[in-house]
Amino acid sequence: MPQHESTRWVHAPFNGLLLAALVLGVAVTATTENSGDNGSVVASPSPVASASRTVERKAPTAKPRRTKEPVPKKPVVRESMTPSTPLAPSRKSSKPPANPRGIVYLTFDDGPSPYTPAILDVLRATRSTATFFEVGFRQAQHPATPAHVRARGSNIGNHTYSHWDLTTLTPAEIRSQVARGPRSRCVRPPFGATNPRVQRVFRQQGLRQVLWTVDTLDWKRPGVTHLIEAATGPKVRAGSIVLMHDGGGDRSQTVAALPRIIATLHQRGYVVRRIPGC
Ligand SMILES: [Zn+2]
Structure with missing residues (x-):
């Protein structure tokens, strides 16, 4: 196993951080995907702050949209709480x-x-x-x-x-x-x-x-x-x-x-x- 490979997995605290970053990264990516920018899911956006701003976006395609609501991701931050x-x-x-x-x-x-x-x-x-x-x-x-x-x-x-x-x-x-x-x-x-x-x-x-x-x-x-x-x-x-x-x-x-x-x-x-x- 190359040196950097073993280093990556030896330091447990860093593994934890890496894992957390990966989880967070996945969650952030999922949010972005839900933004509707890619046209695959219509959901929460990154709204623009200005009334007059016109955002250039890819025109929606005619193919059927996925209309299933994304399941809320499991909270990955300390302050999170489930709706219940x-x-x-x-x-x-x-x-x-x-x-x-x-x-x-x-x-x-x-x-x-x-x-x-x-x-x-x-x-x-x-x-x-x-x-x-x-x-x-x-x-x-x-x-x-x-x-x-x-x-x-x-x-x-x-x-x-x-x-x-x-x-x-x-x-x-x-x-x-x-x-x-x-x-x-x-x-x-x-x-x-x-x-x-x-x-x-x-x-x-x-x-x-x-x-x-x-x-x-x-x-x-x-x-x-x-x-x-x-x-x-x-x-x-x-x-x-x-x-x-x-x-x-x-x-x-x-x-x-x-x-x-x-x-x-x-x-x-x-x-x-x-x-x-x-
Ligand atoms: Zn919206």
């Missing part, structure tokens, strides 16, 4: 300020998913509501969840049917993607990818485009502490629209961070509400 893990009640509940200085709008994209009920539980315990930009094909997989969302006082936005980049589609295809998506008066184009052609179709269908002002990048799973900072930091102010994800991959960090995100926003004097009129 109950949150500590003391951390889960937080009262909104009596005299709020403003509203922060939390939005969750790419669901519904097995994580959605846990997010709804946190919202209820903190007397908050949010807007869920759901994907049509996932609604078909979780038929009970949209009603659950509305019953809790939150609302649903249209995130199209297949989560394709609309800027790569013809007007007829855009119309179809939107028409087959969740019923709502608000639409958020997948990846935030939009242009005048896309917006013209939205207008024709009586839909209001809603992007975001603060991107937590929660789909990168940066750790719960980082997520809390991203969703409550100085960029977040009255009227902010905060982007998070309840679907499209392992969202355990998002679920774990949410109670403290809302508690911190309450401490800063904000209430957390759904986007009105969706």
Whole structure:
């Protein structure tokens, strides 16, 4: 066996690190594959942060799409928790300020998913509501969840049917993607990818485009502490629209961070509400 081969496997701690890196690498790769960039799976993206940015992407092929929801990956980070893990009640509940200085709008994209009920539980315990930009094909997989969302006082936005980049589609295809998506008066184009052609179709269908002002990048799973900072930091102010994800991959960090995100926003004097009129 060559020297470097034996070296690689002798040092146990490094083996552990290597293994962890490999596992992490696999998970990250899987997330990327789920992004829809390669057209094989339509799922959670790496959303662009700007309203006007147009992303160049390969036009979707005509072959049938895989519409099966990716199974959330087993958590590979310390802060992760499964959707069924109950949150500590003391951390889960937080009262909104009596005299709020403003509203922060939390939005969750790419669901519904097995994580959605846990997010709804946190919202209820903190007397908050949010807007869920759901994907049509996932609604078909979780038929009970949209009603659950509305019953809790939150609302649903249209995130199209297949989560394709609309800027790569013809007007007829855009119309179809939107028409087959969740019923709502608000639409958020997948990846935030939009242009005048896309917006013209939205207008024709009586839909209001809603992007975001603060991107937590929660789909990168940066750790719960980082997520809390991203969703409550100085960029977040009255009227902010905060982007998070309840679907499209392992969202355990998002679920774990949410109670403290809302508690911190309450401490800063904000209430957390759904986007009105969706
Ligand atoms: Zn999305």
